[in-house]
Amino acid sequence: MTGLSLHAVDAATGRPAAGMRVRVLRAGSRRRVLAEGRLGADGSLDHPIVRTRLAAGLYEVVFAIGDFVGAAGEGFLEEAAIRFRIDDPDGHCHLPLKFTAFGVALFRGC
Template identity: 50%
Template sequence: MSMAGGISLHAVDVASGQPARGLRVTIHRLDPAPVLVAEGVLGADGALDHPVTRGAGVRPGVHEVLFQIGAFYAGTATPPFLGEVPFRFTVFDPALHYHLPMKFTPWGFALFRGA
């Protein structure tokens, strides 16, 4: 993905092999005081469709994405092991794009800065 500016999220439920459609997420900038930057649910492609992906509201500083994994798996035969999964990262240049792919199961996850 080659975009200028913005924070994008993409999540895949690897237990089912499907994009994480319906996963609720929030993005906050934490300093100097917590500010909600974006919130929503991931679409059919597992991505967040929000103006933040194109740079709206992105400023330098420490940010945190909260992935609601426990709620995503609520009502399944397997009781959720994970609840709210935080991911903190620093936006050091708002002109750069910060792509955050996530892969998860009911028991674990992997997050990183993608391209």
């Protein structure tokens, strides 16, 4: 399986981040937006990038945390931008994000 999958959970409530805006970019000198959308009811991004073979190189995912938690009337973080490298184009990279209005944790689930 190739591609990139994203999943986000609000650690303060234990709920998936349904509706959170995200962008996936090719980073570095060839910087461009590859995907953007909103996370679904399960907190995952349903986008063709999930099934697309990505070339080796630098990528960045940007989670719009401020807009998401702003509805609750509190927050500190506006965006969480994570830059990462894909070395194996034939592999699948899963990036699960756990966040609150004040902090984030992301690990490589590849």
